Amino acid sequence: MSAFEDLTNNFSRLPGIGKKSAVRIVNWLLRQDEVYLQRFSKNLSILKEKVKPCSICGTWTEEDPCPICSNPLRDKKQICVVEQPQDVSTIEAYGEYKGLFHVLGGLIKPLEGIGPAQLSFQPLLTRLQSGEVTEVIVATNPTVEGDATALYLNKLIKEQSEENGLSIKVTRLATGIPVGGDLEYIDKRTLAFSLRGRVPVE
Numbered sequence: 001m002s003a004f005e006d007l008t009n010n011f012s013r014l015p016g017i018g019k020k021s022a023v024r025i026v027n028w029l030l031r032q033d034e035v036y037l038q039r040f041s042k043n044l045s046i047l048k049e050k051v052k053p054c055s056i057c058g059t060w061t062e063e064d065p066c067p068i069c070s071n072p073l074r075d076k077k078q079i080c081v082v083e084q085p086q087d088v089s090t091i092e093a094y095g096e097y098k099g100l101f102h103v104l105g106g107l108i109k110p111l112e113g114i115g116p117a118q119l120s121f122q123p124l125l126t127r128l129q130s131g132e133v134t135e136v137i138v139a140t141n142p143t144v145e146g147d148a149t150a151l152y153l154n155k156l157i158k159e160q161s162e163e164n165g166l167s168i169k170v171t172r173l174a175t176g177i178p179v180g181g182d183l184e185y186i187d188k189r190t191l192a193f194s195l196r197g198r199v200p201v202e
Contacts (some may be wrong), residue, residue: 056127058103058120059088068092068101075099080137081124081153083107083146087139099137102127107145108152116152125160128168135169142175142193
């Protein structure tokens with residue numbers, strides 16, 4: 001197999017990139033100067049060495065603990081639970097949430113052999129034992145697996161709260177009709193969530 005084909009296969013394994021896109025990327029790289037290619041290659045080679053999961057929340061970081069966990073201005077009463085490290089970046093980009101995070105590392109998927117033991121539930125429960133946290137926001141995706149994971153997490157936190165005399169509220173991100181959405185084009189599942197999560201008119 002040629003170097004061109006090897007690199008094309010490498011790129012085609014990336015999420016959202018098919019064979020045609022991979023070929024375009026490799027052709028584009030071949031048109032770049034040597035300095036750029038060397039820098040690109042160096043960045044890839046040191047990625048795993050430099051970037052590690054935060055020992056507290058699990059998000060990707062070059063500092064441990066990460067800048068969010070070590071920031072004294074963050075609201076330590078709230079922990080937002082997400083599926084993957086990239087979800088932290090997505091929520092942070094909006095600049096609205098000021099609390100802490102916890103990355104589960106996936107969702108409960110029994111058919112794929114992923115159960116609670118493979119996810120970061122226990123470290124989260126350990127963080128809650130201090131009694132400082134008063135709300136856990138579950139920000140898993142509104143899918144069957146996301147819902148199942150949220151329900152399991154709610155059960156764990158409720159049991160721990162009862163055993164240790166803690167008062168922790170578990171909330172879920174609101175789901176439903178997007179701002180500016182048209183009812184005519186909303187799918188049934190989204191509409192059902194909207195009806196269940198309706199709020200008073202203020």
